Amino acid sequence: MRIVDLRSDTLTQPTDAMRRAMAEAQVGDDVFGEDPTINRLEEMAAERLGKEAALFVASGTMGGMVSNLAHCGRGDEMIIGGAGHTFLFEQGGSAALGGIHPHPVPTQPDGKLALEDIEAAVRSDNVHFPRTRLIILENTHNLCNGFPLDTHYMQAVGEIARRHKLKIHVDGARFFNAAVALDIDPKDLAAEADSVSFCLSKGLGAPVGSVVCGTQDFINEARRARKVLGGGMRQAGVLAAAGIVALSEMVDRLADDHANAKKLAMGLAEMPGISIDPDQIPTNIVFFEVNREDMTPAEFVQRIDTEGIRMLAVPAGPNIVRAVTHYHITTEDIDQALSVISKVMG
Ligand code: TLP
Numbered sequence: 001m002r003i004v005d006l007r008s009d010t011l012t013q014p015t016d017a018m019r020r021a022m023a024e025a026q027v028g029d030d031v032f033g034e035d036p037t038i039n040r041l042e043e044m045a046a047e048r049l050g051k052e053a054a055l056f057v058a059s060g061t062m063g064g065m066v067s068n069l070a071h072c073g074r075g076d077e078m079i080i081g082g083a084g085h086t087f088l089f090e091q092g093g094s095a096a097l098g099g100i101h102p103h104p105v106p107t108q109p110d111g112k113l114a115l116e117d118i119e120a121a122v123r124s125d126n127v128h129f130p131r132t133r134l135i136i137l138e139n140t141h142n143l144c145n146g147f148p149l150d151t152h153y154m155q156a157v158g159e160i161a162r163r164h165k166l167k168i169h170v171d172g173a174r175f176f177n178a179a180v181a182l183d184i185d186p187k188d189l190a191a192e193a194d195s196v197s198f199c200l201s202k203g204l205g206a207p208v209g210s211v212v213c214g215t216q217d218f219i220n221e222a223r224r225a226r227k228v229l230g231g232g233m234r235q236a237g238v239l240a241a242a243g244i245v246a247l248s249e250m251v252d253r254l255a256d257d258h259a260n261a262k263k264l265a266m267g268l269a270e271m272p273g274i275s276i277d278p279d280q281i282p283t284n285i286v287f288f289e290v291n292r293e294d295m296t297p298a299e300f301v302q303r304i305d306t307e308g309i310r311m312l313a314v315p316a317g318p319n320i321v322r323a324v325t326h327y328h329i330t331t332e333d334i335d336q337a338l339s340v341i342s343k344v345m346g
Pocket of ligand 1: 007008009010058059060061062085086089138140141142171173174199
């Protein structure tokens with residue numbers, strides 16, 4: 001039985017080109033700055049996002065963590081969406097390890113933080129208050145159907161940040177999905193951000209790693225933060241080599257994942273007991289509701305699993321199931337998933 005695994009785009013396995021590049025990678029001690037493959041990946045990433053410098057890190061979580069630690073000191077405050085990955089799914093690491101106080105504001109259904117909410121969350125200069133330092137945005141937004149934030153919105157947040165002398169960090173785990181969906185140069189999408197972290201190991205298919213981009217000064221601080229977190233990885237050029245292939249070869253094809261997600265959403269919208277609006281699925285993340293008295297989302301996921309279709313019942317709200325498309329998923333797989341779901345719901 002072919003397994004159609006839609007649980008996450010983190011499941012992608014390295015391509016043949018990546019495995020070859022990994023085997024042949026020149027390496028050195030990256031803590032000495034001497035791994036030529038990591039240096040090349042960092043240069044490429046900085047160039048792609050129009051930033052001065054970049055830093056290769058172990059994961060999306062570490063990318064966010066080193067950025068927050070570089071932007072904020074202990075007792076400083078970061079404004080963050082209540083549905084943001086950093087707020088919900090990273091053990092509150094910035095508070096636990098960095099003493100950074102999160103100030104959550106509601107995440108809107110399209111992944112934005114309302115401008116008036118950001119404005120209202122900025123603290124005035126008062127001895128009782130923490131100091132606001134940072135605004136964190138998520139692009140694309142995982143829990144909000146993979147919605148991309150556009151440049152127009154980024155400019156509006158940028159204006160608030162400049163006025164209050166705040167920094168903007170973008171958790172861009174799926175930043176290239178956003179750029180592809182919006183059909184714009186990633187540089188333009190990153191322009192208003194002081195720092196952007198993006199994952200190589202989600203839709204771009206590399207086995208490990210994320211990259212943080214920003215000014216040289218910011219990256220120097222982020223590099224210190226990475227070291228104290230134990231993230232100085234020495235001869236990690238074998239991993240960065242796959243990241244170079246990911247950036248060179250795997251970006252444009254994300255459009256196929258978006259088309260497959262839309263196809264899945266359109267098929268699901270036809271099924272009794274399932275609620276989804278396909279117009280609200282702009283990238284590769286498909287959330288839908290299973291509204292059946294006799295079947296919880298967890299049972300739904302279990303039933304389709306026995307027929308080779310894997311999805312996640314996520315704690316994002318009642319009755320919610322998530323499917324994520326990626327480069328191992330073909331159009332035929334979507335047909336197969338729809339046919340199994342139709343049987344289970346029938
Ligand atoms: N997301 C994973 C799981 O943690 C849920 C997934 O399957 O979607 N930012 C965003 C927006 C993310 O979606 C993720 C991972 C991260 C950060 C963390 O990345 P990793 O897992 O590499 O630490």
